[in-house]
Amino acid sequence: MPRVTMAASLLVCLTLTLTTGCSGSDPVSADPAAGAKPGSAPAAKNPLAGLSAAQIWAESKKDMATAKSVHVSARVVDEDGLMIINLKTSRRKAIGTIRMGKDTLGVRRIGKEFYFKANKSFWNTDGDAASAAKLAGHWIKTTKGNQEGLSEIVDLTDKDFLLKEFLDLTESDVENLEVIPGKSIDGQNTVGLSETPVGEETADSGVFLFAAAELALLMNVDIGTEGKQYMKFRSWNKPVKVTAPKGAVDFDNLATLL
Secondary structure (H helix, E strand, O other): OOOOHHHHHHHHHHHHHHOOOEOOOOOOOOOOOOOOOOOOOOOOOOOOOOOOHHHHHHHHHHHHHHOOEEEEEEEEEEOOEEEEEEEEEEOOEEEEEEEEOOEEEEEEEEOOEEEEEEOHHHHHHHOOHHHHHHHOOOEEEEEOOOOOOOHHHHHHOOHHHHHHHHOOOOHHHHHOOEEEEOOOEOOEOEEEEEOOOOOOOOOOOEEEEEEOOOOOOEEEEEEOOOOOEEEEEEOOOOOOOOOOOOOOEEHHHHHHHO
């Protein structure tokens, strides 16, 4: 199964370390599938035809590494519960939401400046409902590296870090991938790579779907057999527009909100 528990662990770590949280009211597209299609328009000939699973994987990783940005949306269930990510990210900018169970973070990043906004559930980790109510809904500002435990969450908003953590298969994992027929996604033909043989899928197995185009960019990761868990990758190389939220309070000045 793709590495998806990392983000959940980081979110829990941030909650325990900072006793903070955020709200998910960022202006991110409500449709995770919205945005331009990756790669070029479907070609009459599949550029990935005849390649092995390892070759397709290597080609896609190269194309994703050179891409400037991507919109990632994911819905995954692990031992910590339901995790939902909706994030537009480049190497220096990001905007979106991260949700784990009832806790939600709205996040924005511009260079080293990181902003997050918490819902009451996230702030209420120590049972202090009164303080949680006062902190909820406020944008908090900090700088990468300034707060213990926060840098890992900031890293999650970096396009390269996010893709590496979610798609970091071992050499053995890649050797076990099998090429399978793809499907049309938003009008784009795809090629599939499956972690398990067809007919032997499990609740944790994944199918990777890449654009059958000159740029073999990842479009979907379908997890399990019920269709309830997934990762979607859209708007490759589209500009990520982020503005600093007005009225953000510096993390060191949280006491002013209490």
